[in-house]
Amino acid sequence: MNELLMLILSLSVSGSLLAGLVYVSKHLFKKKLSKTVHYYIWIIVLLRLILPFSFEGSLMNELVKSEISQYISTVVIQPANPVEGPATSSIPNPVIDLGQGEARSFSLADAWSRLAIYFWLTVTILILASNLVGYIRFVRQLKKTNIPATDAEHTLLMNHTKRRVVLSRNHHVSTPLLIGMFRPSIIIPDMDYSEKQLRSMVLHELTHLRRFDLVVKWLTMLVVAVHWFNPLVYFIRKEINRACELACDEAVIKNFSSKEKQDYGETLIDVVAEQSFSIGLQATMCEQKETLKERLEGIMGYRRLPRRNILLSGALVLLVIFSALYLGAGTGFGTLGVFSRQDAPPELHISTEWNQAGKAQIGPYSWRIGADGWKLADTEHPVNFVYRQENTLSVTGGEQILIQLGREYDFNLEEISVYKGGQQVSVSLEIELVKGGFYLKAPGNPGEYIVVLDLDYIENGNALYGFLVWVDTAAYDLGSIARHRTPYVGDSSKVSALAGNLPTPDRFFKQQFIAIQASNQPYHLTVYYEPISEELSGIEPGKSAEFISETNALVAFAMIENLDSITFAFRPSVSREGLDTSKYLYEFSFQRSDFDKLYGELYKLGAELDKLEETIRSR
Amino acid sequence: MDSLVSKISDSELEVLRVLWSAKCALPLVEIRSTLEKTSDWETSTIKTLLRRLCSKGVVTVDKKEVFYYKPVVTEEEYNQYATQNLINKLYAGSAKNLVASLVDNNKLGQKDIEELRNLFKVGGKDE
Numbered sequence: 001m002n003e004l005l006m007l008i009l010s011l012s013v014s015g016s017l018l019a020g021l022v023y024v025s026k027h028l029f030k031k032k033l034s035k036t037v038h039y040y041i042w043i044i045v046l047l048r049l050i051l052p053f054s055f056e057g058s059l060m061n062e063l064v065k066s067e068i069s070q071y072i073s074t075v076v077i078q079p080a081n082p083v084e085g086p087a088t089s090s091i092p093n094p095v096i097d098l099g100q101g102e103a104r105s106f107s108l109a110d111a112w113s114r115l116a117i118y119f120w121l122t123v124t125i126l127i128l129a130s131n132l133v134g135y136i137r138f139v140r141q142l143k144k145t146n147i148p149a150t151d152a153e154h155t156l157l158m159n160h161t162k163r164r165v166v167l168s169r170n171h172h173v174s175t176p177l178l179i180g181m182f183r184p185s186i187i188i189p190d191m192d193y194s195e196k197q198l199r200s201m202v203l204h205e206l207t208h209l210r211r212f213d214l215v216v217k218w219l220t221m222l223v224v225a226v227h228w229f230n231p232l233v234y235f236i237r238k239e240i241n242r243a244c245e246l247a248c249d250e251a252v253i254k255n256f257s258s259k260e261k262q263d264y265g266e267t268l269i270d271v272v273a274e275q276s277f278s279i280g281l282q283a284t285m286c287e288q289k290e291t292l293k294e295r296l297e298g299i300m301g302y303r304r305l306p307r308r309n310i311l312l313s314g315a316l317v318l319l320v321i322f323s324a325l326y327l328g329a330g331t332g333f334g335t336l337g338v339f340s341r342q343d344a345p346p347e348l349h350i351s352t353e354w355n356q357a358g359k360a361q362i363g364p365y366s367w368r369i370g371a372d373g374w375k376l377a378d379t380e381h382p383v384n385f386v387y388r389q390e391n392t393l394s395v396t397g398g399e400q401i402l403i404q405l406g407r408e409y410d411f412n413l414e415e416i417s418v419y420k421g422g423q424q425v426s427v428s429l430e431i432e433l434v435k436g437g438f439y440l441k442a443p444g445n446p447g448e449y450i451v452v453l454d455l456d457y458i459e460n461g462n463a464l465y466g467f468l469v470w471v472d473t474a475a476y477d478l479g480s481i482a483r484h485r486t487p488y489v490g491d492s493s494k495v496s497a498l499a500g501n502l503p504t505p506d507r508f509f510k511q512q513f514i515a516i517q518a519s520n521q522p523y524h525l526t527v528y529y530e531p532i533s534e535e536l537s538g539i540e541p542g543k544s545a546e547f548i549s550e551t552n553a554l555v556a557f558a559m560i561e562n563l564d565s566i567t568f569a570f571r572p573s574v575s576r577e578g579l580d581t582s583k584y585l586y587e588f589s590f591q592r593s594d595f596d597k598l599y600g601e602l603y604k605l606g607a608e609l610d611k612l613e614e615t616i617r618s619r
Numbered sequence: 620m621d622s623l624v625s626k627i628s629d630s631e632l633e634v635l636r637v638l639w640s641a642k643c644a645l646p647l648v649e650i651r652s653t654l655e656k657t658s659d660w661e662t663s664t665i666k667t668l669l670r671r672l673c674s675k676g677v678v679t680v681d682k683k684e685v686f687y688y689k690p691v692v693t694e695e696e697y698n699q700y701a702t703q704n705l706i707n708k709l710y711a712g713s714a715k716n717l718v719a720s721l722v723d724n725n726k727l728g729q730k731d732i733e734e735l736r737n738l739f740k741v742g743g744k745d746e
Contacts, residue, residue, distance in 0.1 A: 134713030178719040208719035288725040
């Protein structure tokens, strides 16, 4: 919020300074520049007032940055508290950008600047709305009272323009008007005109149309709406309007003969003379006589300027443009700088050979913004984070994990820590640096690990990241599994569904058959696995298969009350005609009694999914 | 006409509307009975309004057995004025800056116009 305030103010200041420069230089070079140049230079001022772009080294930017950085280094952003509840649902909000979201600093200046921004914005919106509504109503009233112009008048208009312009007469206007940029229409007072007069009026309005003067007028309106608090913009508006008419006159009479110029000027006077009789379009100030005089003098004194003045004009225009760029605006670090530097550390992408992809979650960091400014984020240590699916990789022991930076920065890998069950463990990670990132090897032993990375981005700052790695463990969709919970192993449909929902102990195998022995105790279940495709024939289940089978057994005992023992059987070849138990060469068997000693009553545990998940994780 | 019209207040306008819809001169009684339907003005109020309208010259009064009132300003004229008024307000308010005109809205006196006409003589030298 504060940044927006700075931006608006700096735009106003630099625009005002530029306006001052322009005003002075126009007086210096009055006779040497064409009225058109005088007009166009003001447009540069308008653009400076409205375009929020700047180079990083501009004057305003330097002033603003020193303001902001002073502000930032005293603000430390606290995250929202993590919500207690189901583990996967909420995540503490570690990074809070000063420009959006809540910055919980209780600085009074911050409160004031917020208030100022709201106030400024309210007035701006009101001004814009009232202008738009007024304009629309005005046009509507005119349309209601318009009378079509005569054929002769239309013909004259067509002679001077290829565009589709509507010509109308109206009882209620006292000067010719040009309305509308896209479907232009010229409205003239409902009186009799000589051809000379009509020609002058039409040419004048058409010149306004050709030069997009309406665009400039609307832009001016926008600038005044935004900078309503700056008294100079009202002065600028007046100057622009004056310059616009003078430039328009100049363009109209450029190639006129003396007689034509006389006719043109006389038309201006005629229209004004007529105005004093009508009640239309009320008069405002007595300045009007002066401006009309200025225009008439301009017509009388028009001289085509020598070639070399074009150089002077060009030089002045360039000077003004450079001044505009130098003055700049307080965009913080330059909008052009936006493309080269972000205001937060880069994302870290994590992936494995098996096309898994995700990203690490970012923890506490300090990041440089602007010349002296730092942004700090103070969050929990990543070991305490709650990780989502996208922050998790599922790998086998020793598998390679690739970590890549979201944007190119020089960095040093300060430290990597690996945690299991909340405790730090020491593992050999075999880090290998590559362009834009590095490889590391997953731990060998099965389990759930949190990997915390401390990256030093040298001049840009440093950051902590964390992500989750499941080594040789599988994901248990306990929600779906629990739907098939049953007291009876003989309930074959439920048991079959259950077996299907258990993760496969080896990713190259798939579950195909089950066999239930429910006639005599001990009641037994066998789950049969085979390779997922022909090409894999001959493979054996991997090292982790036993561990995962054991976890599966745990879940099975928790879900089937009277199951006493379970076997997971693997065959190296794909089955053809149904279940052939002789082909199953590898198996892992488990007894409930052994599990009960370790975990207590498993079927009871199966009713409390949170606890069950805990148990699985801490294995 | 416009100087007359500009002085009409809102309440007076109500009375005028009654006169306009009648298309002939009306006595006070009839004016009051029509107004009774839409307003709760007393006879004395209506009398005052009519008196004011007369003194402004907007309405004329003719004495026959009772006073008959007839509008001088027609509804047409009033509407014209109202529209013009609205357009003027809108122009001065915002539209002026959003449309391109030939000249500024001026109200120069005769003297000033004479002065400008005398001033403006383009030199004979053709470019």
